[in-house]
Amino acid sequence: MTSTFTDMPEGDAEAEASARQKTKSASTSDIVSDTLHHRLLGPSIQKSGQEGVDQAAISKIIYNASVGSKYFEHQQRKEAELSTKVDAVRLLAEKVSRQELDAASDRISARIKQLEVGRDLSQTIVHLDCDAFYASVEELDRPDLKSKPFAVGGGVLCTCNYVARKYGVRSAMAKFVAMKICPELIVLPLNFPKYIEKSDAIKKILTEYDPNLCAMTLDEAYMNITEYCQRVEKSPEEVVSEMRRRVQNDTRLTVSAGIGPNSRVAKIASNVNKPNGQFVVPSTREGVMDFMKYLPVRKVTGIGYVLERQLNALGVNTCGDILAHAPLISEILSDIQTNFLLDCYLGLGSTVVRPIEQYERKSVGCERTFQATSDPVVLKRKIWSIAQELEKDCKRLNIAGRKFGFKYKKDTFELVSRIRVMPKQVNTSNEFYKYGVQMLERELPITVRLIGLRITDLVDLRREGPMRTFLRGTRTTDPAVPSGSSDEVKHWKPLELESMPPVTTEEADELDDLDMMIQSSQTAHDVDDTEPRDELRSVSKAVAESQSRARNSFKDAEAASSLQEQLPQAASNIVACPMCGNHVSSEPSALNAHIDWCLSRDAIRQAVGDTFTQ
DNA sequence: GCGGATCAC
């Protein structure tokens, strides 16, 4: 690519720079260059702790540290594609007719009325977020670090303390870039056992306030404190203040909190006074809508870099802007996105908080980045190594998969994924290896920097049935909700499957070699995986898993609560109503009838008068 | 139903 520019006049730095940024047409290159700086800044620019940081200067450093790399060129391509996409949105917007907008407007009005009827202000939801969690935990053991800029992570930083943030260091930033921004930066390796211990200590305190709290990650949880506030006759802010004080006294860690009538609002609110602060969004329609009104759309969970750009192109910058542009939005974006955005405008969200254990995963996978290579032998070894990791997780979780996914990232950072339906459910490294290699060979020749294996359409081996997404649900109907991975391991039984280790002798030799390398537990350069120690890796994975399931559950609940009718076709008898949380029959007509009732009642009056009758 | 893209953490 750079060779394209070898014929540029020498010594003309400016022309060369502009040529380097040039992608397709001169007209878009400036825009692309501008937004590329923004893109390279990463997703965490809008996080707390960056007040007074010279973003433009940081952006330049990042740009200069990256320019010329394959990573940079990939980002550049993506940015150019996005610009095209955004232009298309703009063009579409111009072509929407007056009649179409009028018709859409009526539909939007009806929809909003419907949503207002369902608005539930009766619950007090809290979102709790530990401040710079990993970094703060490290500071407990290393008080000397408090005044110094430091981060936690590996080649890519997981988090950093607030001193480092002042320099412009951010989570998800490549370490070598961070070091350019802040050469004194200290980077500590991750120590998950330590974080888990602290996280458990915090959760133990929180459980007293809501035994059904939903711990999304080690450092983040949703709670419903409605009942607790009622019982102790204290206001939500008093309760949350006390809760945070107790956490700090007992663990010496600070947490920030957002309080509101639903999860979405609470989550956003927890960032308002971060770190070590809290913010209450009043549980009134006006209070919530005022809060959303001037909120940049990017602050909403689920609105990322791409959607933000599209919305901006449509004239939508804040959640308050959504209403005026809703008819246009509905003509251009999907129904799902339109409804989601209406929820954002109205400040609606899930009012149900349930423990994370009640939600089942839909896939398990394992992927590794390594020195890019096109050598099939090396790539097969990678597959073998990853296959073994994946098998461990299958055993731990007692699952198998009916589909098998193979994914790779080219040295250009381009991602490719393939899925194959398995003749039988699979869960052994031999099977993963066999099918993984088959799928790799179909792609050769390629130069690859990452390989991933994944199973989906999971089978719960303890029940020998498909995993269910919406578990029948609660203490009353099912006290033995699956929990704790420790005893699951004991129930593991390998399936009787025909597969034996790799077929050809060549492959077998390879694997023998690899086995020896692994057994010698050498992390030397011949195995360039630099794999983390097992217990750490699986812990880290468990964290990510719980995050993912939590998010999934959260979205499920929200989708249901916003009348999306995407109700689970659970094979079970009892489900928790997504609106009121009561246990009702999952039989479709009964469930629908119940939900109709939930919708048709005078929600506000009922909620205020009858909060605790459920 | 697959593959790509987006998003969160």
Added chain:
DNA sequence: TATGGTGATCCGC
């Protein structure tokens, strides 16, 4: 020199 891993969902085809 050099930019992660896990999982979910949605969309276009």
